[in-house]
Amino acid sequence: MRRVARKRADFDRLARQHGADLYRFAVWLCRDETLARDLVQETFLRAWRAVDSLKDEAAAKSWLITILRREYARTFERKVPPLVSIDALVIEDRDAATPQERVERQQLRQRILALPANYREPLVMQVVIGMSCEEIATELEISRSAVMTRLFRARGLLADRLEEDGEGNGSI
Template sequence: MFSRNKNQHSSVSIDMMEKQTRYEALVKAFHADLFRYAMWLIKDKVIAEDVVQETFLRAWKSLDSLKDEAAAKSWLITILRRENARRFERKQFDLVDIDDVAVADPHIFGDVALEHRELRRIMSNLSEEYREPLMMQILMGFSGDEIAEQLNLNKNTVMTRLFRARNQIKEALLGEHPKGEQVNG
């Protein structure tokens, strides 16, 4: 009687260790990509960290449903997007005293930081239909097919949106430089 329980116990332990190993490999491989995507999606470091953490918690709970390891990145992105949507279902606005808010001095940053900030501003002004596929391509390295699958769109629609997003960024960058000033790229 005891030997049967011991065998069942060791089998459960082995299964848990295998699950833990798979989970740790998943976190190690995709945490940075998920966090970058969450930052672009949410634009708040603390909330992005929470959403990524919740994403991995849900991934742990349903790790057995992931059959194709090659689809892990898409699977995690889907979980993250759903977690972000859940945020708005239970959204409660925090009030902040204006005297407690620190404002950064814009003169502290160098030229590169200014360029990055300007590019982020331009990209954030894109409509969501253009911004989201672009961010998925830039930050996550998704192909047109993968983006189409994630967003439930036709691949041609995705490719058109990516093309238009890049053109809008290019026009915004070129439009902000005075005539006669050379722009690289």
């Protein structure tokens, strides 16, 4: 009987000494005060059952924190997310192009492909790939000013061709 009373007194002392720290850690860990209280309670319950295995009282705080972290991990093991059949799921693609936009893009691609290669390459590298003038100059082994001239002329040719077809507004 004395052994149980001593065990209880030792455990009460540990709980008082580390309870506030465990609670603060639990709140920080789960960001929910109610769940934090439950975690601390479960931690103390498991600690009570295993208090005899604690050999060094100086390690009690880290021992309790380890128990709390494991209890928190167990909360995810217990939760089973609801399963939804993806066969019946319809996802709306808000970024999808309209049929008219797809036709316009295809026509623009055809007009770009019809440009002379020395104008087409830098334009595609800039517009499609997103390369800078410096990167294009390095890749094509020409000067930066030559790249800028070719880009200017390519846009001009493309704008002229779009205006001839009656589709452009001259802003490319």
